[in-house]
Amino acid sequence: MHIAAGAPWVRSADDLTARARLRDAAIECFAQHGFDASVRDISARAGVSQGLIRHHFGTKDQLRVECDEEVLRRYREAKGDGLRMSPGQSIGMLSQLDEFGPTFAYILRSVLNGGAVGREFLEHLIADTEAFTEDAVRAGTLKPSRDPAARARYLVASTLGALLLQFTVDPDADLANVGPAMTRLASSLALPTLELYTEGLLVDRSMLDEYLLQMPDPPAR
Amino acid sequence: MHIAAGAPWVRSADDLTARARLRDAAIECFAQHGFDASVRDISARAGVSQGLIRHHFGTKDQLRVECDEEVLRRYREAKGDGLRMSPGQSIGMLSQLDEFGPTFAYILRSVLNGGAVGREFLEHLIADTEAFTEDAVRAGTLKPSRDPAARARYLVASTLGALLLQFTVDPDADLANVGPAMTRLASSLALPTLELYTEGLLVDRSMLDEYLLQMPDPPAR
DNA sequence: CGATGCGCTATACGCGCGTATAGCTTATTG
DNA sequence: CAATAAGCTATACGCGCGTATAGCGCATCG
Numbered sequence: 001m002h003i004a005a006g007a008p009w010v011r012s013a014d015d016l017t018a019r020a021r022l023r024d025a026a027i028e029c030f031a032q033h034g035f036d037a038s039v040r041d042i043s044a045r046a047g048v049s050q051g052l053i054r055h056h057f058g059t060k061d062q063l064r065v066e067c068d069e070e071v072l073r074r075y076r077e078a079k080g081d082g083l084r085m086s087p088g089q090s091i092g093m094l095s096q097l098d099e100f101g102p103t104f105a106y107i108l109r110s111v112l113n114g115g116a117v118g119r120e121f122l123e124h125l126i127a128d129t130e131a132f133t134e135d136a137v138r139a140g141t142l143k144p145s146r147d148p149a150a151r152a153r154y155l156v157a158s159t160l161g162a163l164l165l166q167f168t169v170d171p172d173a174d175l176a177n178v179g180p181a182m183t184r185l186a187s188s189l190a191l192p193t194l195e196l197y198t199e200g201l202l203v204d205r206s207m208l209d210e211y212l213l214q215m216p217d218p219p220a221r
Numbered sequence: 222m223h224i225a226a227g228a229p230w231v232r233s234a235d236d237l238t239a240r241a242r243l244r245d246a247a248i249e250c251f252a253q254h255g256f257d258a259s260v261r262d263i264s265a266r267a268g269v270s271q272g273l274i275r276h277h278f279g280t281k282d283q284l285r286v287e288c289d290e291e292v293l294r295r296y297r298e299a300k301g302d303g304l305r306m307s308p309g310q311s312i313g314m315l316s317q318l319d320e321f322g323p324t325f326a327y328i329l330r331s332v333l334n335g336g337a338v339g340r341e342f343l344e345h346l347i348a349d350t351e352a353f354t355e356d357a358v359r360a361g362t363l364k365p366s367r368d369p370a371a372r373a374r375y376l377v378a379s380t381l382g383a384l385l386l387q388f389t390v391d392p393d394a395d396l397a398n399v400g401p402a403m404t405r406l407a408s409s410l411a412l413p414t415l416e417l418y419t420e421g422l423l424v425d426r427s428m429l430d431e432y433l434l435q436m437p438d439p440p441a442r
Numbered sequence: 443c444g445a446t447g448c449g450c451t452a453t454a455c456g457c458g459c460g461t462a463t464a465g466c467t468t469a470t471t472g
Numbered sequence: 473c474a475a476t477a478a479g480c481t482a483t484a485c486g487c488g489c490g491t492a493t494a495g496c497g498c499a500t501c502g
Binding site for chain 4: 261271275279
Binding site: 111112113114118119122140141142143145146147150151153154155157158159160161162163164165166168169171188189190191192193194195196197198199200201202203204205207208211215 | 332333334335339340343361362363364366367368371372374375376378379380381382383384385386387389390392409410411412413414415416417418419420421422423424425426428429432436
């Protein structure tokens, strides 16, 4: 292993190891065209031969695994920056970064395909949302909930679900341009969201009270 | 054409024309395994040879088109029954019907894949929701909105998005068992939904008022 | 009765895919 | 220097896919 021998293997971001370029090309291809992207397309984007994928990764599945790891690493790294914002805000900011675009698109694809990355992303998002709403309740800006965990799951599911729906429906919103699509979605849903969050939807409490009577045991938080 | 000659071509539901059995098998395969289901699987499920697909439909794409038409026909037919319910309720009821299960799963797949069926389904859903909320506002059960159309879009996007997210994440919820998965989702999100719809989320109106100031022209409804 | 035509099957073609193999080039190592 | 090993390419294999072709059985009809 000449790496251990101290050779100048650490290159600049534009001149990575072929292995890393291959991994990054795969992330971009998967993000743009889904996980059915062919190894030939990936190797072409990386500017190498297709055989090199097998040489370095053995299998397309293994390449996918390493892409998952890299994407999660970037996500965790980026998450550190946005500690003081709500999860929604930090996601919105990240998605605007051109550099982060493919990574974010990869995550969304993984959510849509039930992949491991998507699963972990969702769990983190729910946990962050629960923590953030708890802070906001203590700070007096959000109303308390009878089941804060369920509310966090609801908020993530409805918001992220609406986002994913946008990408499947909007023809301009392929996963290549995550940022603009999110901006468009935010502006089109901002008013109803604020209305609902501020004033609610139902005129009286009868439905809620009825439910609370039927379900005498909210999870006792 | 012996059909015109009056031959007894109208058979019972269990003994359809091979063409119709092929179409129904395709709907089931597409619903269960996605639109990548192979023509060989489809013809096997219908109990005929694969060549028959080409004979009757020419092309897999054309088969897909006829499946789309049939699914939309069933959807429109079923929608007629649920006129007095909210779109959410009628969808919930339909999804419980075993008979309608594959059709509904097909629709959801089409939404996820940006197909024509999904598009039309969404449009109908939004229109129905807008009409229903308008009625409810007049009846005094729902609060009025500054932009009823946007609110209908928001309600559909968040609700349906959460549903689709459930299917991609929940391992038990493959699109074969739509009914149980929807029941599970409804029970897990019922409390936070009712809380939000009844009491809102934000303690004060500052965010909403700020937004209303910045955007001086709500679409003038 | 032939002939026509439709429903249907069996089989094959061509293509793109993931994977496998053989070998070339280059640099490190004893 | 010779040997070794790693990075990398070129090419091929096998498979499943959508599609195409040829032909069989059989009812309808002149």
